[in-house]
Amino acid sequence: MLVQKYKDMLAGKSVIRELSEFATARGREIGYENVFDYSLGNPSVPVPQAFTDEMIHMLTDRESNELHGYSPSLGITGVREAVAASLEKRFGLPYRKEHIFMASGAAGALAHAFRLVTEPGDEILTFAPYFPEYGPYVNLTGAVLKVVPPDTESFQIYFGKFEEMLTGKVMAVLINTPNNPSGVAYSAATLRKLADLLREKSAEYGHTIYLISDEPYREIVFSGVEAPCVSAFYDDTIMCYSFSKSLSIPGERIGYVAVNPRCRDAETMVNMCGQISRGTGHNCPPSIIQLAVAKVLDRTADLSVYETNMEILYKELVDLGFSCVKPGGTFYIFPKALEEDARAFCRKALDYDLVLVPGDTFGAPGYFRMAYCIATEKVERSLKALRRFVEETYR
Template sequence: MLNETYRAMLAHKSVIRETFMYGKQRAAEIGYENVFDYSLGNPSVPCPPRFTAAMQDLLATEEPIALHGYCPSQGDPGFRTAAAAHLAKTFGLPYEQKHIFPTTGAAGAIAHAIRAVTKPGDEVLTFAPYFSEYGPYVRGTGAVLKVVPPQPPTFQPNLDAFEEMLTENVTCILINTPNNPTGVVYSAETLTRLAEILTAKSKEYGHNIFLVSDEPYRDIVFDGKTVPYPAAFYPHTLTCLSFSKTLSLPGERLGYVAVNPACEGADILVDILAQISRFTGHNCPPSIIQKAVSRCLDATSDLSVYETNRNLLYDKLTELGFEVERPGGTFYIFPKALEEDANAFCMKAREFDLLLVPSDTFGVKGYVRFAYCIDTEKVKRSLPALEKLAAAYRK
């Protein structure tokens, strides 16, 4: 007998993936160069040469059995040690090997982290707009996702509403900065107040409320600024990282959970995460990728391309009269649609071969997401199509 839970999920497939597949079909009809696909957050710049060199060196010099063999349940010790040292150097927190748990990307990190700090029936709060896959991640643990309403146009977290929703049933908060889909970077002021609320409520309810911080876009930040590190503001933080975006390695599926050394259970949480892996069949990302990335932790791809693309789109959108917050990072921009129904707006955009994602999938009405991780030349060629789309609403 088929599992009815997963059968039911077939009726709620990813809008992002559906739009991407439509783009592939349309490209076959009119040519890839004529479809302006802003649907999928798939990096458009190559990985750094250092990663390629590391892979070549490992394959040429390492003993194959050791290189391709199983690593411990907690992950490759060399990778864990290197990641901890990099975090300690970058953020000044005393991370050690015992605080790092490698995962299959940020998705695996989030799924593990939430399981480690919730039990079925607990509530998890996140802030709209939020990455749509948070729903399945949380439901898979038996916990319940509750969404704090958005605060446009800046889309900093709505902390007044958050404080009201933070009941004793909440054991975990899930945040994402820099944010997908808005590109907004949570400010130090926001994180300071968030930490103050969590500290006060944890004391009131007699249990620590954990913060799970989703940070795959940490290094994609613009205008010479830096991203405030949430774990530096609140001790009970599990940081979830992916190398998919900053090293342009989405297909290699490597990330990690970093447990703040001051977190409750810091000495055993990684061992708990390893036991969760036994339950879910996760069993570590590939050994060779952990070894190669451990040599590249202070490197990134050429991320300047995304700032160039951000500027082109932001300038054109504002010129055309769209209401839009200037992204501080990521490779997403989140303008308000030119009609109330974002889905209808995205279907209208398809008439000009502009493929956008409606905001409903991110828990917000009336906006659209552009994933501008495409070639700059193609961004430039898409601007006349964007002008035609705006003109269609002025008739």
């Protein structure tokens, strides 16, 4: 007998993926260069040359078993040491390899973090707008994801509603900064207030409320924007990181869990991740990719194109009358649609070969997301289609 909950999920496939598939099919009809596909957050800039050079060097000069064999359950020791040293140098926290677990991207890191601190029936709170895959990520562990409504004025945290929802059943709070889909980075004031509340409620309820920080966009922060280290504000923070966006290697599925060294059970938690892997079939990420990223920890791809694209789109959207919080990072922008029903708005945009994602799936009805990780030349060409869409449909 097939498991019903997974059969039921077939009726609720990822809207983002479905729109991306539509864009690909439409591209076969008219040429993909003529489809303004803002659906999928797939990095568009090349990997750093240093990463490519390191891969070539290893494949040429190192032993095959070292590159392609199993790594230890927690990840390659030297890689964990390098990650810890980089984090200590950058953020001033005393990370050691004992605080690091190598994972298959941020998704793999989150899968371990949720299982570290929740039992079935426990609650995890997150804040809208949020990455829609958080739903299955959390709920299929047996824990329950609860979503705090958005503060649409700033897309910082709506603390009034958060305090109401922060009950004794909550074992963890999940944040994503800079945020997908809003592009907003949480300020130091926001993180300080969040940390104070978590300390207060942890003491009141008699158990630790962990802060799980999903950070795949940590390196994509625009000029003049504050994006402080989350772990610096709260001792019981579990950092979940991916190199997918910073190095433009999403297909390599590489990231890590970094438990704050100030967390009382940090080393035990990392060792537990190795046991969680046994139950999830995780079994550690590829050895060759672990070794390669360890050589480029302090490098990124050329991420400047994302700020260029953001500035172009933000100006045009505002000029056309859209209400929009200016992104501080990532490669997403999240304007308010020109009608209440963002799904209908995005369907109408398809007639102009503009592929936009409605905000309903992110917990923010009435808004839509544009993933502007595409060539700047294509962003500029899309403006004509965007103007036509607005003028012919809403003027």
